[in-house]
Amino acid sequence: MMNHYETAFILTPVLSDVQMKEAVEKFKNLLIEKGAEIENEECWGLKKLAYPIQKKSTGFYALLQFKAEPSVVAQLELQFRRDERVIRFLTFRLDKYALEYATKRINKSNQGEK
Numbered sequence: 001m002m003n004h005y006e007t008a009f010i011l012t013p014v015l016s017d018v019q020m021k022e023a024v025e026k027f028k029n030l031l032i033e034k035g036a037e038i039e040n041e042e043c044w045g046l047k048k049l050a051y052p053i054q055k056k057s058t059g060f061y062a063l064l065q066f067k068a069e070p071s072v073v074a075q076l077e078l079q080f081r082r083d084e085r086v087i088r089f090l091t092f093r094l095d096k097y098a099l100e101y102a103t104k105r106i107n108k109s110n111q112g113e114k
Contacts, residue, residue, distance in 0.1 A: 005066055006064070009062055010053070027064065028041065036068035039066055054087055
């Protein structure tokens, strides 16, 4: 059974823009390879962290929203743990209310770009 998920992750600030995009692509491709459907992708750029992580005070924030089997999430998180570029991550399953909210938020931000 496919569920809707959202994963937010923070990459180390020492990366260049190109390296940051490569890291995001790596995780996106991993999901696609495992049969996930990417529904939304957002790169929030370099942001200040609420507290230092691994002596870093900033990080590149990225978010992927996708539809996948639960086993795919375990594989994704294993890759996050193995990748030294990732300093924090959080994945959660979207229930119908969270999914509705996320969809509205995406539609609103897409309308704002026009």
